[in-house]
Amino acid sequence: MVAPDKEPLFIGLMSGTSMDGIDAVLVSFPHNDTPTIWADASLTMPAELRRTFLALNQPGPNELEQASLAGVQLATLYAKACMRLLQHVDLTPGDITAIGAHGQTVRHNPAQGYTIQVNAPAALAEMTGIDVIADFRSRDIAAGGQGAPLVPAFHRALFQVDYPRAVLNLGGIANLTILDAPRDLTGFDTGPGNVLLDMWCQEKTGQPYDDEGQWAASGRCDLELLNAFIEGEPWFGLPPPKSSGRDLFNRQWLQRGLDSVPNPKRSDQDVQATLQSLTAVTVAEALERHAPHVNEVLVCGGGALNVGLMAELESQSGRLVIPTSHLDVPVHLVEAMAFAWLAREHVNGRAAGVPSVTGARAPRILGCRYPA
């Protein structure tokens, strides 16, 4: 496929909390905000790099050097994905206006004024010969916001119609966007998406994720445990704006819940089924509380491929739950496209921060530019 020579081209690079890999997409925006996808590539995160990033989520020895080295390795992976995109369409780096590179979140603590996305944008600019926009979250936090989620503005650009809709991104953490104009755009994290499901599945079966939720389907939700997870965590009850990460929803969090409801009869599959219900119920409760009249929920992110979770979301929420792929938008590319879009907003000097979502005192231009 040959990309157009008129429209500016942007690359979006996303590596989310799941740490499964990176998703890369090359897009133009010929109709204002609606992207045309020219190429995409997904690369698995090498096991060693994943281990390093997982370790960096917790305090540990020699963090600064570990993070710096991991940043360069991630940038190398990003560069490889960019080269793959260019090969697909037979273009050169000079044809691309900018890359939006999210980096790998290893800490997220807006209340204390910081979030850390490990990245090496200077190295990426050098390796690709393309301008890089990175560090999208810190300015919003500096302006008093959560720095997250940043995708609702793009969800609105892409999916807003003349009736209310919600967009749910099921990544490691789940975030919900509510499109209900003329009401202000709202969006917030609802809690764990895949992160606990992946963690438990990996530990007990050796598989990185529960393919289509089949393992969970062989167990039964432990309602007492589900209740303990929800009632025992004040974060679920907080009003938006709110965001979260592995800082909160980690192995220790899971263990505290398990220990609070001892049950020798509970199998590993039962725990998986309960964690699947936790994701579905917390999303359903957020919809009930913040979007009671929204009937249609579009779902993107890798969790949309978990048919068991999708079915449970539909039954728990009593709403129509539709993967974005039904609208010809691949579920695994929405976030990557969002970072291409955010790069475009930066290049055009537009403030892409949305105070009604993040709680910032004003919209700010997001990201920092590393010229090629």
Ligand SMILES: Nc1ncnc2c1ncn2[C@@H]1O[C@H](COP(=O)(O)OP(=O)(O)O)[C@@H](O)[C@H]1O
């Ligand atoms: N076939 C599948 N069945 C169940 N879950 C899946 C499937 N494919 C992907 N996933 C889930 O999607 C996750 C990746 O989703 P992604 O949107 O990339 O999240 P993140 O943005 O956090 O990286 C995987 O870790 C896994 O939990």
Ligand SMILES: [Mg+2]
């Ligand atoms: Mg991912």
